[in-house]
Amino acid sequence: MHLAFRAQAFGPLNRVDWTVPPGVSAIVGPNRAGKSTLLALPEFIRISIDSSVNDAVKQLFGGTAYFRNLNAPATSSPGVGLSVETVAWDIDITIAAGAIAPLCAEQLKRDDRVVFSRAFGSSEGKDDSDVKRISLGPRVLPAICSETAQQILEQKPEVFARDNKKTFTLSDLEFLEKSQIPQLLVDILAGSWLASTSIHFASYRTYNYRIQHLLRYGSTHSSDTALERSGENVFPLLRNWRDDSETEHRFDFVISTLREAFPHVKRLDFEQAGDTVTMMIRDRRWPDRKIPISRESTGLITALLQLCAVASCKRGGMVTIDELETSLHPHAIRVLIAAFRRWATEHDLRIVLATQSETVLDQFHDDPGQIYVIEPKQETSPRSLTDMFDAEYLAQFSLGDLFSHLEFGSNGDLDVE
């Protein structure tokens, strides 16, 4: 499945044209180049579709003050876009009087054909015939398509009935197009399908994990099946996975990888007192004792959270992790990345790691094309490492060494004396 993100004047990023490859990939660059902002882009789009652009700007940028690239010309407005297979959505985000203007200009395309478009400020849209005007609500086009598709499905289930399925893939759209279904409805489905893909984008920042709070206060009991951004629900999450046959494979993935990275771990046990859930480790060295998780290393807990972040991702989804290497020994880094690769293959995931670690980069020695570089003077970010260097050249070196010697992912050319 082709997945690509676009942006302009988005935080510190001038222009983004980012095709995310399947499997595990890495983003590297100097501090303040925009790595974290790039990783936040999928979530920005998800929130924009799920809620609103205004909410996305508030949650991820804290408001409009630093949302628009400070170097961008005054006349240019920020924008974001998403392509999933042949369906593409782009929106120009207008800032007026310090706030996100409602009803931003946007368009939805399929196979390069504009299927719906909205001019700035208009509550009417056009379909691809450019003749029919459609009344649009304040939400963005993919969300409107999603709502509309849901309504039609509820009112006329026979319209989309195909093997009684309620979720659609691209091949379903192609099938419907060849049937008697009106093009308009197929286009609505395409927009809805793009929206449904975006809900599986998740981003985690290692520095946002509230580890000390977690160790001190445990987790609040919940029925969660995905890791919160703060990591605070990790204990009931793991227990829920373990106790449900539909999700126990996620628990198995976490515990088996944890044992490989930290060989002293024998098993994980959970304890609950009132509403608080916590975890105990059975250590191979002292099999008769349960060690409270609070006595474990920060590295183990961080690794646990990273594994749960990845295991939380739905099939076909995308998860980004900022600063995977924090608190992790090189051995643990190698084990986790190898495990991520297997999991990503089995579950058709995209896992993107933003990193400054030579050890992480060295794990891509056999596939340097999975490394993407952001540098300050780039016109368009990110850039694949194999667009910058020949693969044979890269094969001669440790990628971590090249990075530490400022050959890529640095602030610029070497200093001149």
Add this chain to the structure above:
Amino acid sequence: MARVVLLTTGAMEEKAFAGSLRRLFPDHEFISKPRFDGFTSARLPPDYETYRERRHLLNLEKFAKEIIGCFAPGGRTDRPRPDFVLALEDVELHNDGEPGNITRALRDAVTHNLGTWKMEGSKADRTREDLRTRCSFHLMAPMTEAYFFADPGAFARATAPGPERRCRLDAATCDVEAFRVEDPEFQATASVPKQHRERHDWRIDERHRHPKSYLGYLTDTKLDGRARYQETVHGVSALAELDWPGVVRRGARATAVARFARSMLADLSDMLETPPVGLEDDELQPADCHPLTWPPPRDRVLRNL
């Protein structure tokens, strides 16, 4: 104006060598890459092929590849390539008696890696030619700090605000590259075993041959191993304005001194087609240079190896 990229292995050299050379060749650009791990901190074997895959030669392999990488195809095209590359390494005490092992090892490592690096025919030829004409390797003997003793200004900066005791090495009567100091108190102080020694403690074995240790002794107020001299502060200050012409000038001596340093200056002079500021051509005669590093041999792999 030529762009000369320096490949160094020490923090001091990384920070100050480019500026130091810029003073000698002001019309040219000198740039230091971030330093590499050195490969002379252990004795190098006489036979590269036999020991090539041993772990202690790993840094040598990396250094050789880095040298090749400066001119090999497939690197970044959006950054300027160097016109010349100057790679530098200390001889160190381990290799003091056999510096030829260093030059031989590096030459063999470059040759070997050129053979295994996949390049199209014409590009491989071009790379070899570039290495032969545009890349040099030079040695500081036994280490860069030795030259501070041959320049009163550099010595003052290295021992700032002044040595705690008299320096008993008279550079006017000796060759600092054959560093041997006769200082009874310096030599009489008991050595401290490595496992008990703090970093930069000068109380090592064979210290009478070790310029950095002597600087440590001269700047150690309490003689407790904690010297005032810091490579990245005082060493940088000393090297940045080192009087290279003064270091290599024969003066009243009958024989040439500082031959390795002279080799480097002679090579640079030839490379940039201009003598260094403050030195005449007759001070850079090939016969006065160290034969391991200048003049260039006939069958060379690098400019001077």
